[in-house]
Amino acid sequence: KAGVTQTPRYLIKTRGQQVTLSCSPISGHRSVSWYQQTPGQGLQFLFEYFSETQRNKGNFPGRFSGRQFSNSRSEMNVSTLELGDSALYLCASQQGGDSGGKLFFGSGTQLSVL
Amino acid sequence: QKEVEQDPGPLSVPEGAIVSLNCTYSNSAFQYFMWYRQYSRKGPELLMYTYSSGNKEDGRFTAQVDKSSKYISLFIRDSQPSDSATYLCAMSAAGGKLIFGQGTELSVKP
Numbered sequence: 392k393a394g395v396t397q398t399p400r401y402l403i404k405t406r407g408q409q410v411t412l413s414c415s416p417i418s419g420h421r422s423v424s425w426y427q428q429t430p431g432q433g434l435q436f437l438f439e440y441f442s443e444t445q446r447n448k449g450n451f452p453g454r455f456s457g458r459q460f461s462n463s464r465s466e467m468n469v470s471t472l473e474l475g476d477s478a479l480y481l482c483a484s485q486q487g488g489d490s491g492g493k494l495f496f497g498s499g500t501q502l503s504v505l
Numbered sequence: 506q507k508e509v510e511q512d513p514g515p516l517s518v519p520e521g522a523i524v525s526l527n528c529t530y531s532n533s534a535f536q537y538f539m540w541y542r543q544y545s546r547k548g549p550e551l552l553m554y555t556y557s558s559g560n561k562e563d564g565r566f567t568a569q570v571d572k573s574s575k576y577i578s579l580f581i582r583d584s585q586p587s588d589s590a591t592y593l594c595a596m597s598a599a600g601g602k603l604i605f606g607q608g609t610e611l612s613v614k615p
Contacts (some may be wrong), residue, residue: 395548424603434549434593434605447602481548493539494603496548 392418395497397482403503409470412500416463416484422446423465424494425457428479440465441487469502477504508532511594511606520615524581528594528606531575535596535604538570540579543591543608552592553579584613 396415404410416423424447425437436449440459457467463484469476479501483494511528518524526540536557541549553568555561555577561568567580577596581588594606 426605433607436602436604439602449602483548493551493554496541496550498546498548 395482395484395495397480397497397500399500400498401501401503403505404472405505406472406474408472409468410472410502412467412469412480412482412502414465414467414482414484414497416465416482417495419486420484420495421463421487422485423459423463424483424485425465425467426481426483427451428481428499429477434481437467472504474504477502506531507607509594509596509604509606512609513607515610515612517612517614518584520584520586520613522584522613524579524584524588524611524613526579526581526592526594526609526611528577528596529575530577530596530604532596532598532604533572533575534598534601536599537597538568538577539595539603540566540568541593541595541605543593545590549593586613586615589613 398413422441424439426434428434439447443459454470459465479499481499483496509530538555540553542552543549555570558570558572565582569578589612591608591610593608595603597603
């Protein structure tokens with residue numbers, strides 16, 4: 392079974408631009424979560440989607456948004472990029488319902504904002 | 506104060522040593538407890554999973570949860586250089602989001 396796939400692996404953008412990251416979950420998994428990982432803050436929860444609906448949301452500004460499609464694939468968008476948005480963005484999937492947090496992660500997209 | 510506290514290390518041990526990694530938490534609603542391992546430039550991978558209190562053993566790894574003390578531990582026996590990675594504790598309440606510790610960077614020297 393293929394794992395969680397994230398594209399692209401690396402991305403370089405400049406301040407003020409916007410970016411879209413993509414995530415394909417494990418086949419059969421209906422929940423997709425997004426996390427931001429930085430050396431200073433660790434892994435911080437952005438949001439979770441289940442069956443195309445946002446189920447949970449973290450404490451990030453409205454510049455961070457996401458969506459999920461009917462095939463469970465998900466995208467995350469960051470508008471008006473700031474230097475502080477440089478981070479590893481991780482997507483994770485789980486089967487759905489209350490899977491008790493058994494998340495399966497992709498390798499992430501490393502975003503650098505110059 | 507963070508919901509989950511974990512000493513970031515780094516921790517360096519000789520090959521064959523017993524490693525002890527710990528996290529404390531403040532939310533008494535947490536009932537799912539996990540340890541993830543993350544190698545450089547990779548996403549975290551689930552290593553151990555425990556529901557509620559108790560111990561769980563898997564090969565060289567043992568996870569312990571003490572809900573009365575709000576304290577979880579991961580023990581690695583006979584540590585190997587291939588165990589060198591960052592170890593993240595994580596926990597959640599039923600239906601809630603998964604909250605991660607800061608991660609402890611472990612280095613096992615041959």
